[in-house]
Amino acid sequence: MKQNAEKDIKFWMVLVPLFVMIFVMIVTVVKLEQGPHMPLIVGTITAALIAWKAGFTWKEIEEMMYKGIRLALPAVVIIMLVGLTIGAWMGGGIVATMIYYGLQIITPSWFLVTIAIICAIVSLAIGSSWSTMATIGVAGMGIGLSMGIPAGMIAGAVISGSYFGDKMSPLSDTTNLAAGLTGTDLFDHIKHMLFTTIPGLVIALGVYAFLGRRFAGEQMDAIGIEQTARVLQESFLITPFLLLVPLAVIVMVALKIPAIPALIVGIILGFFAQIFIQGGSTVGAIEALQSGFAIETGNDMVDGLFNGGGLDSMMYTVSMAIVAMTFGGILEFSGMLQSLMNQLLKVVKSTAGLISSTVAACVLTNATCSEQYVSIVVPSRMFSKAYKDKGLNSKNLSRALEDGGTLTSVFIPWNTCGVFILGTLGVGVVEYGPYAILNLVVPFISIFYAVTGFTIVKMTPEELVQRDLEAALEKEVVSLN
Template sequence: MKKEMSFWTAIIPLVVMIGVMAVTVVGLEQGPHIPLIVGTATAAIVAWRSGFKWEEIEESMYKGIRLALPAVVIIILVGLTIGAWIGGGIVATMIYYGLKIITPSLFLVSITLICAIVALAIGSSWSTMGTIGVAGMGIGISMGIPAPMIAGAVISGSYFGDKMSPLSDTTNLAAGLTNTDLFVHIRHMFYTTIPGLVIALAVYAFLGKDFGKNGMNSADIQQTMETLQANFVISPLLLLIPLLVIVLVAKKVPAVPALIIGIVLGFSSQVFIQGGSFTSAISALQSGFVIDTGNETVDNLFNRGGLDSMMYTVSMTIVAMTFGGVLEYTGMLQAIVKQILKIARTAKTLVASTVVSCFATNASCSEQYISIVIPSRMYAKAYEEKGLHSKNLSRALEDGGTLTSVFIPWNTCGVFILGTLGVHTFDYAPYAVLNFVIPILSIIYALTGFSIVKLTDEEKLALKHQEDTTVNQ
């Protein structure tokens, strides 16, 4: 006979998963997959001990995976898009013109905008920080700007682009796991992310007004631009491709066809504009673009993309949703959420609690993906019951999860930044302005009700129909 899950029983799998995650990710510097599998096994044992049959536990895993399938499709298309856009010279063109906006008197502002442009183009904060960010650190330090300031500006710009790019895996995860249209999710993030960027740029303009008076050694940037010109056809016409995708977004074209159009145009650009063969263009889609320019910065930035590059994220998503599925469909999440909702009684406090929970997950699980996956399943039903649109949840996941990962020294993001930019978390934290301003804005918006969108009667009926269909499957 099934027993109702108590709070203390329900948190056993989470405690075990977090403990194994801490040892595996922080101590052994391995990925989060195995801790999630251990957590799933623990959850299955707890459910079995509580009276669930194995067939029911197995079905709960499959239900969790089915919820992630839309996100998996988008993630795969994102990998294809990155390969096609790099091979087609679209990314090179965006970076080339982005680099031209650097000015000595506004270096911190410029490097923030450049990192934002690059991250928007490729959908990856890590790749941006590991390439443009590293070059920016060297240039900024030579101008006498403190390393923590430069690192903070690089991080702010990189995470702005990552958060707002339709090519970003975390952006797609947040949208997909909450069953929110990708571009609806991105548009809703404008409310917190654009003011966050404006505030960050204002702070960097104030901090950097006394720097750059002695001029700037732009040899590294110039060399990068020359390398791009030597290896790609750089043309402003190529900017029409991302512009077209933006127009499609504005016209509310669904994410899948919009991305497919971008992939086809990028593939065509590689063959007919860049002069690549069909073989190399197909290879870029499958295993990523490959180039050897002799310029390490350019090579590190452009040797990426393709379907294969997304398999890590896809497998992590499937494993995480297996864990989440057992927690959700055996009643464990409900038991945990019931305790949280004793505090978060209103829609306003629910959104604020989501942001805080994402930060807590970042600290306890040491991985920004998990800070999106677990809270997304914990709170989805509560948002629906309080009549809140899912885009409120998807935005809160990004505001509280994606951005705050950089403030945890033992989080994979904090570890990556220390190794890449050479600045400790506690040193750059005060200067990663965008990353702490946006969660604060998100909580303020939640408590005041600003930009919190309620479900319409039609949307409530559609959700009810979707739930009835899922239950009957």
């Protein structure tokens, strides 16, 4: 593959596919309210034309796309397993059990703290902030408003809890995407995020405790929560023994068993739980794995939460990753991203500047591309080589991508996340923005760590040797071509 050193792509040409994709993304997502796939395809076509104009053959451009897709394949495998896990855990009553016991801890004087914790528990269980906000979040809005709590505060607490789980759950698509695209072990990625996300949650809960003091005297209408708990008991066999399934996965993680075997064990246990504990059929358990679990209880909240999961539910995310990586593949392997990085790295000289620039780039991508997946995919490819060159472990990059990409998407009104929250919770960014504390503080914690060097992990001597060998091999391959 010929690189940018041989194909002189001018800097202004590099900006063309980015600006075209951003413009089409804004029109398609914000104006037309459609998904981000088509804008990325338009961006891919534009990038291919620029590469062809620079002298690359169509065969070479095809190979760039294929190489980009190959980079996403580890994440794609995990994402598909996540869909299977959610379907199995839904059908097996494992998620229902976790939610049921979580609902028992609500108390009137600690509503904001409690709803944030419950959303965190649910989101950890299912790996989805959107599903959590659309179910538990909607119920929380009704209960909180009946207590006289401002809608922005309630929504902020719901968002903070939901995105904590979305960011830290091994079932989350964004978590797997960030780990997979940077070549970081999933559980190493999650453990490294603890350093920024746990302090962020503690700060958020402290703020909610302070804000909630003035509502301590209000009476809480717990009818909605009681009805939900009753429906869960009627629809599933709730038993603490089912908590052994997620516990088993946690134990395997602690024993450093790789993500794929750990998830497969969780899928198998959930599958058998649906048949032997919930009394479901084998056909129903298989359908839950393929197309997701389905249930009709008459309770909109429970039906909304438990109708989902399965392999099919992840195909949108899988196709998103593949399409995005065809775009990223052309940008990277044609040398366009390197040209862009060369301009940026002229002003970024330190580790602190690199990590801070990564966080800022993710925020900018959220604002311009209107999609949190893109805010992870594009910066991951832009900054990967720079992290290697500075001898930084890949989990520094994967954490910065999530700190800057996953969390800040809620602050952009035209981002798909901001649009979703407005439509689901009925609250706009201006109202909930100041109270989405976790999402606000974690990017600053990440930058603070970059400046101080705290928790910044360098490559081991063995990793440095491997990096240098790979770089030498790449140069040799290029010279042979």
